[in-house]
Amino acid sequence: MKRILQRIRRVLPDERIQRADVIAGLSGAVASVPDGMAAGALAGVSPVHGLYASMGGRLFGSFATSTRLMVVTATSASALAAGSALTAVAPEQRSAALILLTLFAGCVMIAASILRLGRYTRFVSHSVMTGFLAGIAANIVFGQLAQLAGVSADSSIALLKAVYVVRHPGEIDIPSLVVGLFALGLLLVLARTRLRLFAALAALVFPTALMIGFGWDSVTRVADAGAIPKGFPWPHLPDLAALTPSLLGGAAAVSVIVLVQGAGVAQAVPNRDGSPTDPNRDFAAQGIGSLAAALFRGMPVGGSLGQTALNATAGAHTRSRRSCPGCGCWGFSSPSLRWSARCPCRRWRRS
Template identity: 30%
Template structure:
């Protein structure tokens, strides 16, 4: 309930922008790692073996692969046939229901042969009872964890949603996503369900089945409700078939080439992608920690890049032309001052400096004050400091710190 209300509030207050704190590089690394974890979680069932539950996802997969004595040939064959059926159906035509064909084939095989391997097992039937009989006395202790889950738990759905929306050239609205999942969690609370959210495997499976719109969710829900009275029929479905379906839907999301491309384009962003990727694998099942690590890395890389504004200078006679680009803020203002006066100290013959600010995307109060001090210091050293091409958004701020007034009475000027 706390998760649902929190997500509803985020969506209604138009605060969905918080998801964009998760950079593209971070989401790329997280998506590939999450896909590997999902595929790995299906390895024991795909092989027909059983791995100790106390092991993590990757150790369980490794245990299953390295203990061939536990393999069951029937499960392996069913997994391969399931994957092959789904892949071939997709190649024939997107509307060919490969998942349905594979499921019915596996179910039929299990019923006809009396398959004794791992199966889905009993599926509860009937409708849940609506109730507001919740542990209200625990509400204060659940507020903070609920808020964390509402945002961090949103990441998995965001990662796949943004990728698919980009591929389909569709607009994805974070606020509407928060509202819809908030409502779903409120309903889950009054029906005895757990916190719900987006899923890489279910979304990929939905897409693999040919879904193109939100109608697929409604149709799926109606189909599940209609199927509840006879849900027991699926109890004989082999786990290997289910594992094959999930593997077929997920494996394409493992995209190491995307991370390599990021590294070639920007090494710092590539580091963010690979750190998030490795963090997700190592910290599983606590992927929320990996998400926080990725967000922190993204913020750190951004701050590091913005700490030093780009300064391109050229000498024209006794005049130094300096083109500035980047962001002039409290973290980078001192670096600009140091770079400029270092150049002036190396060339004492300079008596005029022109600062061109058209490349500055933003100037904050500290940056404006540093410009003011630079004009003042240059004037005391008998250096004419001219500030040109100030962005329109910075004019009011420069006036507020007295730079424009100062420019009218000293050799430095603004134009």
């Protein structure tokens, strides 16, 4: 028991929790609810899978990252990649296949960390990451335009869904469009004010109240996309009967996309004390987060650029712990020591 407590202490920060940490944690928790459910919708499964992934990734993955403010959670990139890998799976089997895909994706990420493949991330240029994120943003906009307007478009291609909405304006559901535009407007306006940390909460609460107040039953709800279980999700093993060769290939593709995006997060939000980040450790952290998400019936997780930026904007600080300016290691030492016995360069200091 004493060893277990020591290991837990190695993960937890030494500094006293500050007010900014509490605000950052609360704003991240609030934003994770709509963000996680949206990820599940992007993957074409129940939004609950995205919500569970946000919980599992944060609890288990974010502890181990070398990029200290990185938030490991369900992302748009991982959701789109997972949804593409499940296109050939029957709708009634998609949930079980998604959980299995998440499990194998986590194993691939950990294997990439063990093989030290993180050194290849330095070849990913800033322009490549910009184009990658711009492509994901365009895919989301085109793919979700039909749901924003309340139009039923059966095409599996995002651009064709958007074209269908433009060519059939008579099918647009006005209440759905009003609620969606109201939520987007709140996000854009509040993002420029002091209330930007609570923009996601406002965009969730006020449009919902508007829908309930006017009794707009035509607006699609989360429950319409899948049943929402009550209570806390308990861990369980995935169903191996859903395993197929195409699912393994999809897990490998999802892993590559997640790890590349995580490398971009490390570049965009470097450690504030100047200590270097370790891409291999970030690989392992995202793999651990995905394994935990699979056990809680979630979807693949990775370093989220939006959630990490929100964490940094909110002023999160305590997660930094101690850092070595020489090698960037994250070993544990007692507060009385200035360096850690596990540090090769023996130049340990507090951040």
